[in-house]
Amino acid sequence: MMSGLAFTLIAVIVARSPYTHGNLRPKGYDRTEIAYLGEEHPFEGLGLADPGLASTGDPLQDGRLLFLKYGCASCHGFEGQGAAVGKDLSKSDAEEISEKVRKGPKAMPAFLVSVLSDSDLQRLIDFLRSIKD
DSSP states (O other), rough: HHOOOHHHHHHHHHHHHSSSSSGGGEEESSSSSOOOTTTOOOOOOOOOSSSGGGGGSOOHHHHHHHHTTTHHHHOOOOTTTOOOOSSSGGGGHHHHHHHHHHOOTTTTTOTTTTTTTTHHHHHHHHHHHHHHO
16 A cells, blocks of 8 residues: 555656656647747847946947847857857957847847847947957
8 A cells, every 4th residue: 555655646746746857748848838940039038127228328338238138148258258158259240240149040049120229239249349359
């Protein structure tokens, strides 16, 4: 009887636990959405508490704040030097950065014009050029 109870409890725990792969359903894993390579994933992150902070008039300071606002530093490092996930941006030209930002290669989200304006993108590029020199 004890072994039957133990087996039932373990089976229920494994089948229902969100921390194991035992919670697979016929449609797939039920905790996260399935992502496919080649799909575009628009940026949906949190913005600055005060968007006016990135409007100081100094394009380099604004670019630095936008680099942090859009989460670029979390993958590419605080100075765009590259990190475990994102590549070194100091070796990229403005055209390449613009193209990659809009298309979102690999795991990077796509920053559409409705999210990151062309002028903000230019300020980001100006910031990256300033730290490269």
